[in-house]
Amino acid sequence: MTGERDVVVIGAGSAGLSAAKELERLGISTTVIEGSHRIGGRAYSEELLPGTWFDLGCAWLTDGDANPFAGIADRLGIALGRATWDAYNKPENHRFIRNGKRLGGDDHAACRRYYTDSYAAITAACGNGADAAISEVIDLESPCAPPFIESIATGWGVDVDGVSCADNVSSVGALGYPVPRGYGNLVAAWGADVPVTLNARAERIDWSGAGVVVETPKGTVKARRALLTVSAGMLASGEIAFGPGLPDWKLEAIAGLPMGTENKMGIAFDKDVFGPDGRGYHSVWSDDGTSAKVDVNGMGFNAVSVFTGGRHAVWLEKQGPQACRDFAVDRIAEVFGNGIRKHVLRAITTAWNSEPWTRGSWACALPGQAHQREHLARAIEDRLFFAGEATQVGGQGTCDGAYRSGVRAAREIAAALKRSS
Numbered sequence: 309m310t311g312e313r314d315v316v317v318i319g320a321g322s323a324g325l326s327a328a329k330e331l332e333r334l335g336i337s338t339t340v341i342e343g344s345h346r347i348g349g350r351a352y353s354e355e356l357l358p359g360t361w362f363d364l365g366c367a368w369l370t371d372g373d374a375n376p377f378a379g380i381a382d383r384l385g386i387a388l389g390r391a392t393w394d395a396y397n398k399p400e401n402h403r404f405i406r407n408g409k410r411l412g413g414d415d416h417a418a419c420r421r422y423y424t425d426s427y428a429a430i431t432a433a434c435g436n437g438a439d440a441a442i443s444e445v446i447d448l449e450s451p452c453a454p455p456f457i458e459s460i461a462t463g464w465g466v467d468v469d470g471v472s473c474a475d476n477v478s479s480v481g482a483l484g485y486p487v488p489r490g491y492g493n494l495v496a497a498w499g500a501d502v503p504v505t506l507n508a509r510a511e512r513i514d515w516s517g518a519g520v521v522v523e524t525p526k527g528t529v530k531a532r533r534a535l536l537t538v539s540a541g542m543l544a545s546g547e548i549a550f551g552p553g554l555p556d557w558k559l560e561a562i563a564g565l566p567m568g569t570e571n572k573m574g575i576a577f578d579k580d581v582f583g584p585d586g587r588g589y590h591s592v593w594s595d596d597g598t599s600a601k602v603d604v605n606g607m608g609f610n611a612v613s614v615f616t617g618g619r620h621a622v623w624l625e626k627q628g629p630q631a632c633r634d635f636a637v638d639r640i641a642e643v644f645g646n647g648i649r650k651h652v653l654r655a656i657t658t659a660w661n662s663e664p665w666t667r668g669s670w671a672c673a674l675p676g677q678a679h680q681r682e683h684l685a686r687a688i689e690d691r692l693f694f695a696g697e698a699t700q701v702g703g704q705g706t707c708d709g710a711y712r713s714g715v716r717a718a719r720e721i722a723a724a725l726k727r728s729s
């Protein structure tokens with residue numbers, strides 16, 4: 309970690325790794341420091357059972373083949389679930405389960421219509437600088453509101469009263485291909501050729517002189533420019549000290565983009581308990597107020613991912629892994645009956661709200677604050693640069709959005725270095 313480099317990249321998630329690769333391609337000397345013991349950040353896979361992978365963070369490639377990781381996976385020989393996705397992505401595969409009963413016919417159609425109408429209302433609420441919280445523009449009293457509210461909470465990690473319509477509309481990209489062997493594994497394989505100093509968290513960044521000096525437990529790194537790719541939650545935590553402090557406009561951007569929480573529970577079964585008609589995603593809710601999204605067999609395994617978001621996700625996470633597991637199994641039983649319980653083999657539950665390296669799942673703009681993503685992305689005095697999913701408009705909250713932001717920031721740095729030479 310000695311010797312001055314052109315750039316120090318802070319964080320080795322998708323954004324930091326793509327930036328490092330682009331800087332290398334442009335012939336700019338770079339060092340990457342990562343606080344944790346591994347690369348990948350929020351892209352991280354674990355084996356639920358031998359051969360059955362579960363992604364604790366990103367799992368689906370948004371936008372199919374337009375996603376840069378689709379081409380990367382093909383080059384690395386890592387299979388994508390293209391056929392699985394085609395089978396999964398059908399309107400009839402979105403099931404609505406209320407009080408343990410599957411809605412059919414007109415009731416199913418009414419809920420599908422409610423989703424279409426709600427998205428139209430969200431779109432109509434913004435434009436020309438206007439914005440509102442989603443809760444202000446949808447019909448909260450509809451019998452179909454609970455699953456939609458849950459879908460926003462899981463999609464954004466924040467409940468409808470805290471989600472900006474403008475931010476929602478600017479986020480492009482539908483869920484796309486699954487990665488049966490793990491999106492996290494794909495990112496780790498792709499990033500393996502980037503030299504990264506692990507367990508080297510940036511504790512203090514001094515940018516008072518001509519360059520930057522970054523203090524880590526492993527020593528000091530000097531560079532002409534710094535690129536921060538840590539989450540907005542990490543920036544908000546104050547764990548990285550800046551000298552001088554960040555300007556007010558940057559602090560306002562960070563405050564306008566608080567982290568949401570989506571948690572996932574992966575439940576593996578000893579056999580196919582879902583039946584031939586079981587695959588797909590289920591919006592499950594009860595009149596007592598519980599709700600969740602239940603993805604069945606999306607990766608082609610005998611496994612289910614149960615999602616919860618917003619305040620409930622934060623609360624449930626605090627109850628601990630056993631409570632998360634029980635919540636998930638209860639929701640799956642609402643769809644497939646209590647007989648499934650004896651077939652549960654293993655569970656993995658996430659705890660993103662208290663995850664020390666991210667402080668949440670992704671950044672979600674407060675109503676009226678969607679423009680802060682552009683401010684978060686903007687460099688400070690051509691010296692401190694910013695990337696990461698939160699800086700992206702269109703693709704925010706995604707792994708490919710993070711990738712694109714890293715490439716964007718690398719090119720900005722190249723231009724800045726050219727200006728100063």
Ligand SMILES: Cc1cc2nc3c(=O)[nH]c(=O)nc-3n(C[C@H](O)[C@H](O)[C@H](O)COP(=O)(O)OP(=O)(O)OC[C@H]3O[C@@H](n4cnc5c(N)ncnc54)[C@H](O)[C@@H]3O)c2cc1C
Binds near residue numbers: 343346666698
């Ligand atoms: C539950 C969940 C589900 C998701 N599902 C999807 C999905 O299906 N599809 C999709 O595309 N995206 C999904 N995402 C989002 C996607 O995972 C993220 O947007 C993306 O991985 C973020 O990449 P990043 O590089 O911006 O940040 P990160 O991956 O967070 O990388 C930042 C890195 O900085 C490191 N760091 C933090 N502090 C310091 C410090 N002080 N010094 C040095 N290093 C530090 C961290 O350890 C981390 O490795 C999901 C995320 C979650 C949590």
